[in-house]
Amino acid sequence: MKLIGSMFSSSRLTGSTVVVLRQNNILRSSIEISNVVDRHFSIIKGQQTIRPGSPKVKPLEGIPSRYEQIAKLKAGEEYDVVIIGGGATGSGAALDAASRGLKVACIERGDFASETSSRSTKLIWAGIRYLATSAAGLLSKNLFLKPTETVKDFWGEFMMVVGCHRERRYMLEKQEHLTKWIPIAIPFDKYVVWPPPFGHPLFALFPVLAPFVLKFYDSLSQFSCPPSYVMGPQQAKEKFPQLSHRKLKFVSVFYEAQHNDARTNLAIALSAAEWGATISNYVEATEMIFEEGGKKVVGVKCMDVAGGGEEFEVKAKKVIFAGGPYTDLMRKMEDPEAKPAVQGASGSHVVLPGYYCPSDMGLLDYNTSDGRFLFFLPWQGHTLVGTTDKKCDAQTSASAPEDEVQWILNECGKYLSKDLRVRRSDVLSAWRGWRPLAADPHAPPGAPMSRDHVISENPETGVIFIAGGKWTTWREMAEHVVDRITDKPCKTTEIKLLGGEGYNKNMPIRLTQKHGMSVEVAAHLSKTYGARAWDVCELSRPTGMNWPKFGVPISTQYPYIEAEVVYACREYACTVEDILSRRTRLAFLNSEAAKDAVPRVAEIMAEELGWSEEIRMAQMEAAYAYIDTYGGPVPDKDGASLRSATFRDIIEIFNAIDEDGSGFLDRTEVEHAAVKLGFPMSAEDVGAAFDEMDQSGDGRVGLEEFESWWNGADDGGLREKMHNEFSFAKSVDDLKNMGQGAMLG
Numbered sequence: 001m002k003l004i005g006s007m008f009s010s011s012r013l014t015g016s017t018v019v020v021l022r023q024n025n026i027l028r029s030s031i032e033i034s035n036v037v038d039r040h041f042s043i044i045k046g047q048q049t050i051r052p053g054s055p056k057v058k059p060l061e062g063i064p065s066r067y068e069q070i071a072k073l074k075a076g077e078e079y080d081v082v083i084i085g086g087g088a089t090g091s092g093a094a095l096d097a098a099s100r101g102l103k104v105a106c107i108e109r110g111d112f113a114s115e116t117s118s119r120s121t122k123l124i125w126a127g128i129r130y131l132a133t134s135a136a137g138l139l140s141k142n143l144f145l146k147p148t149e150t151v152k153d154f155w156g157e158f159m160m161v162v163g164c165h166r167e168r169r170y171m172l173e174k175q176e177h178l179t180k181w182i183p184i185a186i187p188f189d190k191y192v193v194w195p196p197p198f199g200h201p202l203f204a205l206f207p208v209l210a211p212f213v214l215k216f217y218d219s220l221s222q223f224s225c226p227p228s229y230v231m232g233p234q235q236a237k238e239k240f241p242q243l244s245h246r247k248l249k250f251v252s253v254f255y256e257a258q259h260n261d262a263r264t265n266l267a268i269a270l271s272a273a274e275w276g277a278t279i280s281n282y283v284e285a286t287e288m289i290f291e292e293g294g295k296k297v298v299g300v301k302c303m304d305v306a307g308g309g310e311e312f313e314v315k316a317k318k319v320i321f322a323g324g325p326y327t328d329l330m331r332k333m334e335d336p337e338a339k340p341a342v343q344g345a346s347g348s349h350v351v352l353p354g355y356y357c358p359s360d361m362g363l364l365d366y367n368t369s370d371g372r373f374l375f376f377l378p379w380q381g382h383t384l385v386g387t388t389d390k391k392c393d394a395q396t397s398a399s400a401p402e403d404e405v406q407w408i409l410n411e412c413g414k415y416l417s418k419d420l421r422v423r424r425s426d427v428l429s430a431w432r433g434w435r436p437l438a439a440d441p442h443a444p445p446g447a448p449m450s451r452d453h454v455i456s457e458n459p460e461t462g463v464i465f466i467a468g469g470k471w472t473t474w475r476e477m478a479e480h481v482v483d484r485i486t487d488k489p490c491k492t493t494e495i496k497l498l499g500g501e502g503y504n505k506n507m508p509i510r511l512t513q514k515h516g517m518s519v520e521v522a523a524h525l526s527k528t529y530g531a532r533a534w535d536v537c538e539l540s541r542p543t544g545m546n547w548p549k550f551g552v553p554i555s556t557q558y559p560y561i562e563a564e565v566v567y568a569c570r571e572y573a574c575t576v577e578d579i580l581s582r583r584t585r586l587a588f589l590n591s592e593a594a595k596d597a598v599p600r601v602a603e604i605m606a607e608e609l610g611w612s613e614e615i616r617m618a619q620m621e622a623a624y625a626y627i628d629t630y631g632g633p634v635p636d637k638d639g640a641s642l643r644s645a646t647f648r649d650i651i652e653i654f655n656a657i658d659e660d661g662s663g664f665l666d667r668t669e670v671e672h673a674a675v676k677l678g679f680p681m682s683a684e685d686v687g688a689a690f691d692e693m694d695q696s697g698d699g700r701v702g703l704e705e706f707e708s709w710w711n712g713a714d715d716g717g718l719r720e721k722m723h724n725e726f727s728f729a730k731s732v733d734d735l736k737n738m739g740q741g742a743m744l745g
């Protein structure tokens with residue numbers, strides 16, 4: 001085992017270590033992150049390990065290079081506003097303010113969208129859940145106890161849903177190159193559900209009401225969306241063969257919009273640059289600058305994270321914090337005593353192979369075992385399954401807890417046909433983000449509660465923060481926050497984001513014809529870069545094959561090509577991880593494939609950005625370590641109970657132990673299983689374990705008894721050993737083929 005360790009060593013980054021272990025060419029890392037900035041790469045203070053801002057990098061047409069942006073930030077000029085945070089909210093505010101003619105600076109400490117804004121469910125959704133919960137609130141006993149407040153609450157929430165519909169329509173119509181409609185099926189296997197969803201008895205009848213509720217939902221966007229509809233079991237079977245049809249009564253289908261969140265974020269940030277904003281990634285705000293002898297904030301001290309940690313100041317008339325779930329950390333720089341205002345709510349996603357879902361239809365489970373919403377969506381050729389809302393402090397690591405992964409897989413099993421076996425080993429990637437939930441700490445007593453995003457100004461320092469909301473409402477949030485600092489009218493409803501001008505739906509065909517790209521690559525480039533896909537194609541290299549002629553892939557099976565790596569360097573990409581996580585979505589889709597692509601991406605970037613051999617190696621190491629925090633087919637059992645193994649995993653284990661296929665386990669089979677797993681036990685121990693499993697005491701153990709034993713509360717004996725040793729990555733055949741005494745794990 002060889003250790004290739006690396007240590008973050010900026011004074012502010014103390015305590016953060018990345019240890020990378022290479023064993024049999026598989027990289028494993030343990031990353032401790034105590035400071036949110038630390039994860040991106042190893043900065044050896046004083047040395048430029050990244051050098052992305054080289055003057056050598058060619059700027060994109062109409063957009064200054066990152067090198068020019070950094071030079072402008074350091075020039076010491078005063079800005080009208082400096083925005084801190086380059087997620088959807090901060091980049092949106094920069095675009096809005098710049099397009100109104102303000103002099104704008106915007107800084108992001110990592111890559112654009114490196115936090116929450118790349119880890120969403122990728123829906124631009126109009127708030128179906130809010131519609132349901134607001135109706136549940138209205139029809140509660142509060143209507144009689146506090147009628148005015150209850151109606152006001154309902155109206156506020158309802159208007160928020162109307163606002164989401166308006167923004168969804170804007171994204172689909174104006175940003176056609178980045179978005180598309182996606183039909184989402186809600187399967188019903190009964191007409192009455194109990195306990196009722198959304199905590200209201202009326203919703204026990206949700207299956208019956210759903211088609212009408214969804215028609216009403218359509219009407220809120222003035223029927224600009226494809227109409228919702230109902231499918232009978234037969235039609236559902238044809239359209240969604242993966243669905244379990246055993247008890248299916250009918251399926252309601254409605255439409256939402258879908259996008260590639262990290263790309264939309266980058267398109268917003270670069271559009272802001274196009275409109276004149278001085279915007280850069282890898283620049284961190286470290287301190288506020290106060291007016292002499294006063295409390296007013298007049299600028300920000302910054303650190304050029306990618307430039308060896310060089311510090312400089314940016315002066316501004318106004319400062320806006322757009323830190324998502326990290327907004328309170330920013331507010332501590334302005335006022336160490338600041339009361340908390342933003343709570344994080346974590347949500348994990350699991351990516352499975354594409355065959356678990358039709359390529360053109362998703363599924364919504366509105367009533368999971370713990371009441372959360374679960375989306376099951378086709379995305380970038382894969383199946384994305386995820387949910388949101390588990391309150392806990394935000395961390396910058398993308399790592400999804402194993403228990404959440406298992407929970408998601410269990411829930412999947414509920415709707416899928418029994419002959420589809422979702423196994424733990426099907427997980428190609430898994431990641432987690434933190435939704436910012438905000439409250440206004442400066443609101444006067446009696447002020448109305450905000451239902452969505454919060455904008456609040458500190459009366460002493462003059463700093464404004466904006467937090468909360470959703471991806472869907474980024475434009476509206478930007479409009480509202482910029483309205484606070486200028487009377488000039490907002491223009492963003494008229495603005496097409498980067499690549500939108502000149503895009504049309506036939507672009508993939510034209511790209512294929514002109515550049516000899518494969519259909520998949522051409523479709524991916526059009527939906528990612530819009531009309532700028534032509535520029536990407538100009539950089540593409542011949543494949544040396546008859547077909548496709550151009551577009552060398554960075555990973556087989558994926559439509560990402562080497563030309564995109566070169567192009568991304570011109571779009572301010574600084575690290576190998578930037579390319580693999582956000583500029584392409586390879587690490588989000590398939591963490592092992594992303595690791596395989598690291599060396600080639602590093603090689604191309606080294607050439608484009610003039611990296612030394614030392615920088616290239618450091619970059620590769622940091623990319624491996626970071627990508628290792630995404631989940632993959634092998635579970636990271638640290639901190640996981642694994643009691644909640646998926647039902648299908650348990651069936652696999654059961655079937656493997658059930659040597660004679662009788663559907664029941666006997667003592668001999670349990671004894672053999674212990675031997676196969678590598679821990680032969682005494683007859684007494686096996687007997688004790690068997691008696692524990694055999695709850696009915698009839699001398700044989702059925703699947704239900706085995707499942708209940710597996711998920712039991714106490715550890716001990718055989719179960720503990722099985723939990724610890726059994727590899728969910730192994731298939732039933734692997735297990736059956738194990739010789740005596742072989743060890744899994």
Ligand SMILES: Cc1cc2nc3c(=O)[nH]c(=O)nc-3n(C[C@H](O)[C@H](O)[C@H](O)COP(=O)(O)OP(=O)(O)OC[C@H]3O[C@@H](n4cnc5c(N)ncnc54)[C@H](O)[C@@H]3O)c2cc1C
Pocket residue numbers: 084085086087088089090107108109110111112113114115116117118119120121122123124125283284285286322323324325326330345346347348387388432433434435436467468469470471472473
């Ligand atoms: C699991 C999940 C699923 C979701 N799904 C959806 C969905 O399907 N549809 C939808 O509409 N919404 C969805 N959301 C909500 C949506 O993703 C968020 O509302 C949105 O991305 C928040 O953007 P933001 O810019 O406010 O925060 P962020 O994207 O977190 O941006 C804040 C930025 O501030 C930067 N920063 C912090 N400190 C500093 C500093 N000192 N200096 C410089 N920069 C700094 C951070 O690096 C970060 O990039 C989801 C959220 C989660 C968690």
